[in-house]
Amino acid sequence: MRLPTGSQAMKRVAVLGGGIMGCCTALSLARRGASVTLFEQHPRIMGEASRWNEGKIHLGYLYSGSRALETAKKVLTGGLRFRPIVEQLLETSIAPWITPQADNYLVHKNSVVGPDAVWDYCARVTDLVLAHPDVGDYLRGISRGDLRRLAASDIDFDYNPELICQAIRVPEYSIDTNLFADALVRRVLAEPSITVLTGQVVQAVCTEDEKLNRYGVQTDQGPFTGFDVVINALWAGRPSIDKTLMGRTDVSMHHRYRVSAFVECPPDTPPHASAVICAGPFGDIKHYGNGRYYVSWYPAGLLAEGRDAQPPKTPQLSVEGADAVIAKIKGGLKDILPGAARILQQAERAEVQGGWVYAQATGSLEDPKSNLHSRDKLGVLRHGNYISVDTGKFSVAPYLAEAIAEALI
Known part of the structure; x- marks a missing residue:
């Protein structure tokens, strides 16, 4: 992504937000010689949505509701470049954190996109992926045969054929976000050119001169x-x-506070493959290996939403509230994907966590016309030397961070 470059190298940089976007940007700038101050409102960096999400490294397959491929085109380069960029930042391989199997997409009978249209969309995304110059950099190798329709006999888990009308394997993978977050935090805190200020709620940014060269x-x-x-x-x-x-905000704004279950099962528990129920407000299961899972059901995990520039008050979950969320996730999945519900039943440990999700969108996932089914508005805006970043998806952040650092220094 090309950004307008400044007229001089930037020395002192303030980065607002200690999630994946802020941390990757801070590291990318510090490695290029900048002195970075990283502001985070919570007690630790990488402690909210950037840690507590499924870790999908998107190629665009999820967005079949965005039929013109605009979202796939927006997220694809970031997904393909994710591994080399973060391995350079972390100075280690992320191979142990990658899910062992590709995702299975299960088209629900109430999907906002019909099964044939989902397949057609996935085929067009695959063409886009294979034509991309960075296709060889993805988490795992990709070939045309990695996209295929599945018969029940091809799948090593049960799903309800009365509710699921098509199963498709797509060449998308995820990473364990907890392990990734731990490694990124260590790197940021060890970097001498980064000052981390936690417990700081940013209220405003102002200019200190008329030329927009100095900021507070x-x-x-x-x-x-x-x-x-x-x-x-x-x-x-x-x-x-x-x-x-x-003096501006995004034209449309949608904050959602979502939680899911992060699960650890006994080592001898039969594994359940990763599966996504699509397309709409359903759920999924992500298997990271070694008995570690992410399990969600959208209606159970959506705790708050707002459509203003500032999100509503963050919900606080009690122990009883977390137990109720897990019960609702089980209830949502049991008739569709009974094995996912059993994973929760067999868990030695199940933690309900999440964070705010932001989109420049309106409507709801139940509505096929809602632009919540797309993420084509992500990207960077620049006003002088003030830069605002809509990350869009977790997987796009390292690529945007690299692009910003290269443009500035």
């Missing part, structure tokens, strides 16, 4: 001044900070 950041703990550039990498509430400097 106002937090609830006080002002911080003298920055050559500010990068707004916040996930929740990013538009409200944009407004303090740029």
Whole structure:
């Protein structure tokens, strides 16, 4: 992604937000000689949505509701480039964190996209993937034969054929986000050119001169001044900070607070392959290996949503509330994907966690016309040396971080 370059190298940089976008940007800039201050409102970096998500490294297959491939084109390069970029940042291989099997997409009878249309969409995405110059950099190798329709005999888990009308294997994989987050935190904290300030709620960004060359950041703990550039990498509430400097917010805004179950099963538990129920407000299961799973059911995990520049108050889950979410996930999955419900039943440990999800969209996933079925609005806006980033998806963040660092320094 090409960005407008500045007229001079940037020395002091403020990065707002300590999720994957902020941490990768901070590391990318520090490695190029910048002095970076990383602001995070929570007690630790990488402690919210960037840690507690399924870790899908998107190639675009999920967005069959976005029929013109605009979302696939937006997320594809970031997905293909994810592994080489993060392995360079972390200085280690991420191979042990990659899911052992490709995803199985199960088309629900109430899908907002019909089974034939889903297959056609997946075939067109595969053409896009195989034609991309970075196809060899993905988490695992990809060939045309990796996309295929599945008969019941091809799948090593049970699904309800009365509710699932088609099964497709796609060449998409995920990573264990907890292990990734731990490694990224270690690298950021070990980098001498990065100062991490936690417990800082960013309230505004202001200019210190008319040429937009110097900036200040106002937090609830006080002002911080003298920055050559500010990068707004916040996930929740990013538009409200944009407004303090740029006088604008995104045209449409949708904050959702979602949680899922992160599960550890006994080593002798029969494994369950990764599966995504599509397309709409359903659920999925992700198998990371060694008895570790992510299990979700969308209606059970959606705890709050808002359509303003600032998200609603973050929900707080009690122990009883977390137990109720797990019960609802089981209830949602048991008739469709009984093995996923059994994984929760057999778990030695099940933790309900999540965070805010942001999209420049309106509507609901039940509506086939809603633009929540796309992520084509992601990307970077620049106003002077103030940069605002809509990451769009977890998997796109390292690529955007690299592009920003290359443009600035």
